[in-house]
Amino acid sequence: MVFETSGKFQLVVGDDDNYDKIMEAVGVPPEKRQKVRSLRPICEYSHDGDQYKVSGSAEGFPERSKNFVLNVEQEETTMDGRKVKSTYKRNGKSMTQMEVQENGMTIVYDREIKGDDMHVKITYGNLVANRVFKRL
Numbered sequence: 001m002v003f004e005t006s007g008k009f010q011l012v013v014g015d016d017d018n019y020d021k022i023m024e025a026v027g028v029p030p031e032k033r034q035k036v037r038s039l040r041p042i043c044e045y046s047h048d049g050d051q052y053k054v055s056g057s058a059e060g061f062p063e064r065s066k067n068f069v070l071n072v073e074q075e076e077t078t079m080d081g082r083k084v085k086s087t088y089k090r091n092g093k094s095m096t097q098m099e100v101q102e103n104g105m106t107i108v109y110d111r112e113i114k115g116d117d118m119h120v121k122i123t124y125g126n127l128v129a130n131r132v133f134k135r136l
Helices: 016-025 030-037
Strands: 007-014 042-048 051-058 061-069 074-077 083-091 094-100 106-114 117-124 127-135
Touching: 016 030, 016 117, 016 127, 061 083
Parallel strands: none
Antiparallel strands: 007 042, 007 127, 042 051, 051 061, 074 083, 083 094, 094 106, 106 117, 117 127
């Protein structure tokens, strides 16, 4: 089975404590971390050939979208304004995003579809946060 990259998902379960620790470690200010803890964002994934797109929205934040090509590093700006470099790869049933921070550390996002759920494992050093998004 290949990672199904099309669909709209909303966060339903989040490991908020560990996610907060990851955000703190990469320099997200306390007031933004507090706001993020209360959000249940919606993400939509689509692709056309080699071109992928992900759009996201959450209450109180402007809608954002980004386009990417697998295996090509690109510069991105995070919701809190940090500059990072991301590379996306597909690996069977999952899609992995390697996000290199300005300090050289890397956050890894492993996304896997299981039925109507998208499971996201976020790893930064020895910190791990798991989040589950439900297909809308």
